[in-house]
Amino acid sequence: MIGEGGGSDAFASLAHALGTAFKESTGEAWPDDVFDRWAQRVFAYQFDTNPVYAAYVRKRGVTPSTVLGWSEIPWVPASAFRAVPLVSGDSSRVQRVFRTSGTTDAGRRGEHHVLDLGLYRDSLIPNMRRHLYAGRAGGPDRPDGEGPIFPILALAPAPARVPESSLSFMLGAALDGLSGGKGGFFVTEDGVIDMVGLSDALVEAAAHGTPILLAGTAFAFVHWLEWLQARNGGFDLPPGSLIMETGGFKGRSRVLERTEFYASLSERHGVPLGAIVNEYGMTELLSQFYDGPNVATSDMTLEARRHVAPPWVRTRVLDPNTLSALPIGEPGLLCHYDLANAGSVMVVLTEDLGVAVDDGFRVLGRAQGSEPRGCSLAMDDLLSGVPS
Amino acid sequence: MRTTFDACRLPSFSSESPTGPPTLAWETIDVSEGVAVRYPAWPGDAAERLLEVLREAGARLADVPVRDLVTCVGRVADRFLDPSDLIRHRAIDLLVPTAGLSKEMASEILTGMARDWTAERLTELLRRELQDPGVLDGFCRLDEGRSVRAKGPLLTFHVGAGTVPGVSVTSMIRALLVKSAVLLKPGLRDVVLPVLFAEALAEEAPELSDAMAVTYWPGGSSPLEGLALQRAEAVVAYGGNEAIRSLRTRTPVTARFIAYHHRVSVGLVGREALTAERAPRVAQMVARAVSMFDQRGCVSAHAIYLEEGGAVAPGEWAALLASAMADLEAELPGGELTAADASAVHQMRGSAELREASGKGVRVFRADESFWTVILEDEMGFTHSCLNRVVSLFPTSDLGAVVGSLGELRSYLQTVAVEGADDRLPMLAEALCRAGATRVTTFEKAPWPPPWWHHDGDSVFAGLIRWIDLEEIG
Numbered sequence: 001m002i003g004e005g006g007g008s009d010a011f012a013s014l015a016h017a018l019g020t021a022f023k024e025s026t027g028e029a030w031p032d033d034v035f036d037r038w039a040q041r042v043f044a045y046q047f048d049t050n051p052v053y054a055a056y057v058r059k060r061g062v063t064p065s066t067v068l069g070w071s072e073i074p075w076v077p078a079s080a081f082r083a084v085p086l087v088s089g090d091s092s093r094v095q096r097v098f099r100t101s102g103t104t105d106a107g108r109r110g111e112h113h114v115l116d117l118g119l120y121r122d123s124l125i126p127n128m129r130r131h132l133y134a135g136r137a138g139g140p141d142r143p144d145g146e147g148p149i150f151p152i153l154a155l156a157p158a159p160a161r162v163p164e165s166s167l168s169f170m171l172g173a174a175l176d177g178l179s180g181g182k183g184g185f186f187v188t189e190d191g192v193i194d195m196v197g198l199s200d201a202l203v204e205a206a207a208h209g210t211p212i213l214l215a216g217t218a219f220a221f222v223h224w225l226e227w228l229q230a231r232n233g234g235f236d237l238p239p240g241s242l243i244m245e246t247g248g249f250k251g252r253s254r255v256l257e258r259t260e261f262y263a264s265l266s267e268r269h270g271v272p273l274g275a276i277v278n279e280y281g282m283t284e285l286l287s288q289f290y291d292g293p294n295v296a297t298s299d300m301t302l303e304a305r306r307h308v309a310p311p312w313v314r315t316r317v318l319d320p321n322t323l324s325a326l327p328i329g330e331p332g333l334l335c336h337y338d339l340a341n342a343g344s345v346m347v348v349l350t351e352d353l354g355v356a357v358d359d360g361f362r363v364l365g366r367a368q369g370s371e372p373r374g375c376s377l378a379m380d381d382l383l384s385g386v387p388s
Numbered sequence: 389m390r391t392t393f394d395a396c397r398l399p400s401f402s403s404e405s406p407t408g409p410p411t412l413a414w415e416t417i418d419v420s421e422g423v424a425v426r427y428p429a430w431p432g433d434a435a436e437r438l439l440e441v442l443r444e445a446g447a448r449l450a451d452v453p454v455r456d457l458v459t460c461v462g463r464v465a466d467r468f469l470d471p472s473d474l475i476r477h478r479a480i481d482l483l484v485p486t487a488g489l490s491k492e493m494a495s496e497i498l499t500g501m502a503r504d505w506t507a508e509r510l511t512e513l514l515r516r517e518l519q520d521p522g523v524l525d526g527f528c529r530l531d532e533g534r535s536v537r538a539k540g541p542l543l544t545f546h547v548g549a550g551t552v553p554g555v556s557v558t559s560m561i562r563a564l565l566v567k568s569a570v571l572l573k574p575g576l577r578d579v580v581l582p583v584l585f586a587e588a589l590a591e592e593a594p595e596l597s598d599a600m601a602v603t604y605w606p607g608g609s610s611p612l613e614g615l616a617l618q619r620a621e622a623v624v625a626y627g628g629n630e631a632i633r634s635l636r637t638r639t640p641v642t643a644r645f646i647a648y649h650h651r652v653s654v655g656l657v658g659r660e661a662l663t664a665e666r667a668p669r670v671a672q673m674v675a676r677a678v679s680m681f682d683q684r685g686c687v688s689a690h691a692i693y694l695e696e697g698g699a700v701a702p703g704e705w706a707a708l709l710a711s712a713m714a715d716l717e718a719e720l721p722g723g724e725l726t727a728a729d730a731s732a733v734h735q736m737r738g739s740a741e742l743r744e745a746s747g748k749g750v751r752v753f754r755a756d757e758s759f760w761t762v763i764l765e766d767e768m769g770f771t772h773s774c775l776n777r778v779v780s781l782f783p784t785s786d787l788g789a790v791v792g793s794l795g796e797l798r799s800y801l802q803t804v805a806v807e808g809a810d811d812r813l814p815m816l817a818e819a820l821c822r823a824g825a826t827r828v829t830t831f832e833k834a835p836w837p838p839p840w841w842h843h844d845g846d847s848v849f850a851g852l853i854r855w856i857d858l859e860e861i862g
Contacts (some may be wrong), residue, residue, distance in 0.1 A: 053745070351735060
């Protein structure tokens with residue numbers, strides 16, 4: 001498998017093989033050797049086709065032949081997506097550039113250059129199906145017999161309006177691929193929520209009685225809840241419905257504890273807490289993690305929840321000082337190995353703190369100090385710096 | 389082994405009530421793996437009592453001659469400097485896990501800080517700032533027809549930042565010298581020195597015991613904070629812009645408010661310093677200036693501007709600096725970082741290495757086992773360091789042009805260390821003044837400004853004291 005050459009055909013065949021493996025997976029974790037074979041194959045491909053990453057890796061004294069296991073494959077920091085284009089393959093064939101929302105560093109936004117949106121779809125669809133669609137009853141059957149259809153109402157802009165948003169792309173793909181085209185988007189590209197439109201859609205869903213998936217950013221949900229609260233209103237979702245929220249608040253909205261947030265969602269939409277799922281994802285990764293009921297081993301209390309990866313992703317928790325892997329239970333930085341990132345860089349070290357548990361991890365938050373930073377300057381406080 | 393440190397030193401309350409200090413409930417917060425900090429919660433009534441005791445002690449301080457204050461503080465400083473004194477060892481042992489410093493760096497910082505608390509340095513400070521320190525004890529004749537007296541606040545409330553240990557103690561000492569009682573809320577990572585200092589000073593000078601309280605609480609969380617802002621006659625605050633803004637808006641208009649907000653410092657290396665002979669020594673001085681306090685000080689340089697055209701090219705000098713950073717890491721190792729600080733280094737350094745790998749002309753020199761990083765940029769600009777010994781180098785054809793563009797940083801610019809500007813220094817200093825800098829110095833002196841420096845542009849006692857003019861009558 002090693003040394004497939006750098007051509008775009010190499011990527012096409014790798015992406016095809018990966019996509020097939022993703023789609024055929026049952027959702028159960030792959031044995032170590034299976035994941036390892038895939039990871040080494042992707043690494044060898046990226047080493048061959050991504051000269052920037054290859055030079056970076058070589059500086060660390062690493063090549064595909066020195067890597068004995070997937071965990072030795074060098075990571076890039078998430079912020080690197082802000083610094084240089086990271087493309088493994090022919091950059092003239094990039095199909096889409098997703099951009100981060102730019103909430104951390106003023107100025108530069110992270111860019112994920114995606115060579116194959118099909119591979120992204122092949123990763124997100126089976127994962128969403130497993131966590132948000134499977135095992136639920138009450139919807140009309142799909143023509144292909146793959147379970148019932150649940151409309152998706154998205155508190156996010158439509159993908160056509162915000163082609164740079166990987167989240168909108170994902171929700172659009174779910175609407176087409178899992179919800180039978182039923183549902184809609186209720187946020188404009190400028191971030192304005194169509195409160196009336198969403199209200200109407202929720203009334204209609206209630207009348208219909210079909211369970212739905214209400215999905216969106218936590219940020220948008222906060223505004224939606226404030227709007228409902230101001231009117232002392234709410235919309236009970238049909239039984240069997242789920243809410244998926246993502247993204248955290250990132251300081252752009254008032255601080256709302258997750259407990260309070262979920263209690264409010266539960267109350268205003270008449271769903272149990274267990275029907276509210278967090279999606280942990282980032283523009284820099286083409287796979288996502290969920291903490292929903294389909295992976296709950298015990299209960300759905302917030303304390304007991306953990307995020308679970310699809311079989312094609314492994315996550316290590318690293319000691320922030322030494323970067324060595326930490327045992328279960330010790331908090332550190334989350335580092336993801338995502339095979340769906342075959343066209344960019346597979347291993348991404350995040351700024352998120354988390355702790356490993358049995359078959360997943362808990363996200364503890366951003367690795368940011370709580371104390372004032374003294375007389376040294378925080379990144380966000382300055383305008384743009386010195387022009388050249 | 390895990391230690392718990394009580395981030396609290398209180399007056400005895402003996403003068404006020406025979407029952408002694410109020411009973412307080414304690415809370416605990418983890419600072420690092422090695423140490424937790426315990427601090428009392430301050431319900432409103434206990435807070436009122438504390439502030440009353442402090443204000444009364446502040447009133448009594450007016451009768452203590454300033455010379456005695458200097459002597460007592462100086463004796464404590466001597467103890468902190470004495471390698472055989474247990475207090476020094478205790479301080480260093482506790483600084484390592486609380487401040488996140490290596491033992492060597494903790495020792496270096498303690499020495500540097502305590503040196504400025506000695507009687508000799510304090511006497512010099514008072515002389516330079518007030519000419520006749522006797523104005524703190526009584527009216528002194530100033531000129532024809534006028535006597536003056538300098539009076540400090542009854543009570544100053546100090547809020548520390550916690551980035552560099554010892555800064556809060558310096559702040560306390562300045563208030564005590566002008567005979568003000570002190571309430572200090574230190575930053576979480578600077579709790580050790582103020583508590584040890586106040587304890588030791590109370591031993592040396594029992595009459596000062598009731599005039600000092602040091603007690604930690606997470607900012608904004610205690611009723612004592614709001615009450616202290618109301619009762620203090622002066623507030624001295626170090627911290628991030630948000631913290632300063634919050635304190636400022638809650639301070640009464642009649643109280644003095646002295647703030648040290650975020651600052652950045654930079655360095656300039658002129659071509660005259662980039663000769664084969666001078667360049668290695670300059671690299672050593674820059675390495676020390678950048679690494680001292682693990683770069684967490686307001687005086688710590690984030691970026692160095694390197695003038696092209698010297699015998700040693702920027703790329704060669706960057707390698708010299710890297711080698712000096714490595715040497716210094718061995719001499720004064722970096723400390724254990726918080727997850728946030730360590731993460732920031734991984735992100736900044738990794739991104740720079742990918743820019744290097746993209747062939748743009750950026751070069752990265754870094755440690756494998758520690759955090760120091762030298763990033764040689766390929767175009768002019770300014771980058772904030774993520775701190776902890778990560779410095780960016782910007783080559784430039786002309787130092788003068790850099791100074792002009794530094795004006796963009798003017799609200800934040802503090803120390804500018806200069807080497808190799810030689811004849812151009814007067815011109816550069818004037819330009820730096822106009823660009824907003826408040827201190828131009830050498831790399832060698834940059835980490836350790838003298839006690840009488842105009843910190844962020846102000847005189848040491850100007851904000852604290854009130855001058856009283858006594859005009860001759862009749």
